[in-house]
Amino acid sequence: MDIAETPGLWEFLSSLALGERLxxxxxxxxxxxxxxxxxxxxxxxxxxxxxxxxxxELAWQRFEEATDIVRVGQRVTCEFLQFDTWNGEARLSLRATRPDPFQTFADDTRIGQTLPGRVTKLVPFGAFVEVAEGIEGLVHLLELAWTPVETPEEAVRVGDQVRVVVTEVDRQYRRLVLSRRRALPPQL
Structure with a gap:
């Protein structure tokens, strides 16, 4: 069946406005x-x-399964993003209807501020540390310890409670850069 010839579908989708709540x-x-x-x-x-x-577009926070956010049969209100003419559907955002926790965090945080956190994930180039609910930042390998380390496991483990210093807050890309080294006492 040609979706473009479906009665009422094209008219409905064409009538939607960017940002409209559905x-x-x-x-x-x-x-x-x-x-x-x-x-x-x-x-x-x-x-x-x-x-x-x-x-x-389901949620601002990271999740494992879509069922962590929504369930079949659940009522939702979403923001209209675009008319997908290829599939004949309305592209929607559930997260756009909720405040972005990163922007709220950025409003209350300054460069140089020391924060407590928990190591959530290790990657070859560093470690991710959660400093507020749903807010994670990257501690680059060079910023994990005063002495150089080749792998993040040499300095931290997942679940470790650490102190970090905020070195960059990028609102546009929702990116937080942290330093554990700057929160540690200097090595003599």
């Missing part, structure tokens, strides 16, 4: 995103809903 019911959770049956929208001839939320 409500509906989670119709299906798939490995690539979440379909939403919109209250005021027509049925989709192929998909379980005319609205679609990519995983990146």
């Amino acid at each position: 409500s509906g019911r989670v119709a299906s959770i798939e490995s690539f995103g979440v379909f939403v049956a919109l209250d005021d929208g027509p049925a989709h001839p192929v998909y379980p809903g005319v609205g679609f939320i990519s995983f990146a």
